[in-house]
Amino acid sequence: MSPLAIVLFDIDGIVRDVSRSYRRALQETVAHFTQGYHPSQRDIDGLKAEGAWNNDWHASEELIYRYFETQGQDRAQVQLEYEDIVAFFQSKYRGANWNGYIQDEALLVSSDYFQQFSRAGMAWGFVSGATRASASYVLEGRLGLESPLLIAMEDAPGKPDPAGVLQATQRLDPMGHSPTIYVGDTVADMQTVIHARNQDGDRPWFGLGVIPPHVAAADSPAYGDRLFQGGANRVLNQTVDVTPALISEVTG
Missing domain, CATH: 3.40.50.1000 (HAD superfamily/HAD-like)
Structure with a gap:
């Protein structure tokens, strides 16, 4: 039935x-690869409101690219490896043996x-x-x-x-x-x-x-x-x- x-x-x-876990890892990932830009919760919400950035690894990458565009650089000029973004993000979110920000959920x-x-x-x-x-x-x-x-x-x-x-x-x-x-x-x-x-x-x-x-x-x-x-x-x-x-x- x-x-x-x-x-x-x-x-x-x-x-x-996930405000203190996934989102915190996203913020710190963007800050790491831009050497200082720390997106706010509103910045992240604004990106996700576009409907295309459900994956936080992709969202991190996009915010990094957009930051450099505000600095006058084309995306092709930015030396960025997606695998490095994922690895850094996971080091913050998951940590070693699940001792990362996931503990704060x-x-x-x-x-x-x-x-x-x-x-x-x-x-x-x-x-x-x-x-x-x-x-x-x-x-x-x-x-x-x-x-x-x-x-x-x-x-x-x-x-x-x-x-x-x-x-x-x-x-x-x-x-x-x-x-x-x-x-x-x-x-x-x-x-x-x-x-x-x-x-x-x-x-x-x-x-x-x-x-x-x-x-x-x-x-x-x-x-x-x-x-x-x-x-x-x-x-x-x-x-x-x-x-x-x-x-x-x-x-x-």
């Missing part, structure tokens, strides 16, 4: 607060949170641009979830390509057309839903945007507007506001 709905969650900004939900969807007859899983190791570290190592469905960086192209959510949906509802809801915190997440709808029009698709913890209260309305413009059906202030009752309301 098909589930009443499929609820797919992003991880960064939804399950864990606060959890935004508990394992019990997901059981309410199971009790309501809804299937759930995770689609994230994080590496499988990083995602599993938080889902299994810290939350204690037992082998949850996870589509990670290694499993599908980066968002807003919908391949990941399409793959997860097919695994959770192979024979049916239950509505799928994707819960994310970026424009790329919401655009992923739009692209999935275009590729699988037989299934209802919905995007729920969540304001991530790093966004200041004064900036929340503008951030929410960007999520709506990106395609969100609803915008919530925190992940726990997404409940089976809300899912039923949104899907009709």
Whole structure:
């Protein structure tokens, strides 16, 4: 029997607060390769609002290039190796034996949170641009979830390509057309839903945007507007506001 709905969650900004981990590593990576430019949270949000920079390694590279462009240099003039960016970023974020900034991630939900969807007859899983190791570290190592469905960086192209959510949906509802809801915190997440709808029009698709913890209260309305413009059906202030009752309301 098909589930009443499929609820797919992003991880960064939804399950864990990455403002002091991924984002801190991004800031320090950019500062290292520019020898001083330290992008603000607003700078990073502005880049991600474009919808094309879900991967923080790529986002770091882009901010580095844009910095040098403001200094009058063409990208072709900048001596930059992507592999060096990734290595430096990971040395800060993951560290040695997981002792990097990943240790500073606060959890935004508990394992019990997901059981309410199971009790309501809804299937759930995770689609994230994080590496499988990083995602599993938080889902299994810290939350204690037992082998949850996870589509990670290694499993599908980066968002807003919908391949990941399409793959997860097919695994959770192979024979049916239950509505799928994707819960994310970026424009790329919401655009992923739009692209999935275009590729699988037989299934209802919905995007729920969540304001991530790093966004200041004064900036929340503008951030929410960007999520709506990106395609969100609803915008919530925190992940726990997404409940089976809300899912039923949104899907009709």
